[in-house]
Amino acid sequence: MLDFDAASAGLASQPFSRLLGARLTAFGDGAATLELDIRDELKQQNGFLHGGVLAYAADNALTFAAGTVLGPPLLTAGFTIDYLRPAVGVTLRADAVVVQAGRSRATCRCEVYTVDGDGGSTLCAAAQGNARVKLTAP
Template sequence: MPADILAFGQQVLGQQAFSKLLGAQLDAFSPGHVELSLPVVPGLLQQHGFVHGGVLSYLADNALTFAGGSVLGDSVTAEYKINYLRPAKDAERLLAVATVVGSGKTQAVCRCDVFMLRGQERTLCAAAQGTIRKAG
C-alpha cells in the first residue's frame, strides 16, 4: 500500500465511473477503516421521496471493499448483506463508515454503517457486513 493511502484511494475511486456518476467522495482511508460519502440529489430518490435502496447498497458495498482492500490490496466483494434500518429521507449527504472485523492473507470480513447526514445530525439508516477477497 502506498505511503499516502488516502490519495491512492481517491485515485482508485476516481477510476470508478459509477462512483463518479453518483458524486462519491473518499473522506477517510487508513488500514482497516474507510469513510465514503455522497450528496443526496433528487435523482437518487424513489417514489416515496426516500434515497433508493440501491444507492445505500452501492455505498455499503464500495465501503466494505475499500476497507478490505486497505489490508489485502487489490480486492473484490465476495458477498455482502445489508439491512435497511430506516428510510433515508431529508438527508444532505450519506456517509458509509466501514471497518475490517478480521482478515487473513486472501480475505477480510468487514462491517459498514450507513448514515444520513443533516447539518450536524448523523442518523443510522443501514448496516452491512461482507466478505472481501483479494483480486486475481
C-alpha cells in the same frame, strides 16, 4: 498498501462512483468512509434515497476498508445489508471497518448514515461483507 490519494484515485476511476458523485473521506488502519451528496435523482418514488444507492455505498466502503489491509486489487465476495429506516438528509456516509483479515480475504462491517443540514446523523442501514484479492485469469 494504498495511501489515501491512491485509494481516492481508485474510486475516481470507477464510472458508476463518478456518476453518483462518491468521495472517499477516510482511508487507513482497517477503516474507510465513503460519502455522497443526496440528490433528487437518487431518490425513489416516496422521496427517500433509493436502497440501491445505500447498497452501493456499503459495498464500496466495505471493499475499501478491506483494501487498507489487503491492498489492491480487490473484489467484493459478497455482502448483506439491512435497511433500518428511510434515508433522508443532505449527505450519505458509509463507515466501514475490518473485523477479520487473512492473506487474501477480509470480513468487514459497515454502518450507513444520513447526515442532515445541521450535521446530525441517523443510522439508516447496516451491512457486513467480504472482499477478496482479485484472482488473475489463467
